[in-house]
Amino acid sequence: MSKLLDRAVEELAKLPGIGERTALRLALHLLRQPAEQVSALSESIDRFRREVKYCKKCNNLSDTDICPICADSSRDKSIICVVEQVKDVLSIEHTGQYKGVYHVLGGVISPMQGIAPSDLKIDLLLENISQGGVQEVILALNTSIEGETTSYYLARKLKDLNVKVSTIARGIGFGDELDYADEITLVHAIHNRLQM
């Protein structure tokens, strides 16, 4: 009917979680928006993909060579929080409570998916730490098997560098119900109970 429509739908449907029906709905929605609005969308994603960089220090997304967090003199450079992905940085930043810096690995070790330690930004982390000034590394990886494996791998690597290595607390989340918690979490929460 319209090849322009077909192509827009086809491209939109390549996005994760967007089927052909939703893609059609989105395309027809865009048609009702001002052309400038659609250009603003298309330009923003294109520019983001082409121009965004990775911070040379922490591998976080950045518009500049060194990201604003690493460049911020008020952040505590003696604590590095190691995370898997960019969105983990955003989650922690969102709390507004953490004042140290980050290191984004870009994934976790996964033999199943063919991701080796050399595929992650581990060397950069070790290099940063060996330059001195770092006192503590907080491992904030996910509790998947791959995440745990990566945590153990990093802990072993960090042992010789004279830094304190910690991992974020595991337990029952605030607002979570005990009877919905999985067994491993529950056992862990009881084992690592805190004195009141």
Added chain:
Amino acid sequence: MSKLLDRAVEELAKLPGIGERTALRLALHLLRQPAEQVSALSESIDRFRREVKYCKKCNNLSDTDICPICADSSRDKSIICVVEQVKDVLSIEHTGQYKGVYHVLGGVISPMQGIAPSDLKIDLLLENISQGGVQEVILALNTSIEGETTSYYLARKLKDLNVKVSTIARGIGFGDELDYADEITLVHAIHNRLQM
């Protein structure tokens, strides 16, 4: 952290049904795609918005002045199926059973939303019919109050033009369960029962 990311997320989150969290997920997904793939997406939506036209005959979306359906000599021009929106044409075309042509109103009469008959492509429809050759108009509008109002309005207008006016059958859908059908549909289905 990255203004480029912030802007992409902001623009993506303007899409219907896409919140900020999903927008972030989409943006980070795009980052993992080849730059050409992201350009293909952004270009396709931009071109679609700027270049797509409305068929001068039936008001359907089209890349050309007259849409492929109106231009197709194998389609039966004596039957016009009147629908609210472009996506209704797609739904009916998808069945592959309808061989007539369409007319897209671009909405329904809605005093509540300030949509008057003059805001819809009703004049174009009447003009097309007055040029002769049309035998039947099928009203395939939605069963909303606005849809029904528009159907009655059109039926009255079409009365003088010497064409047969019909409306699509209402009833219980195939695969639908009787006890889930609403009362109006059920009453209608019984009233308009078909001899076996």
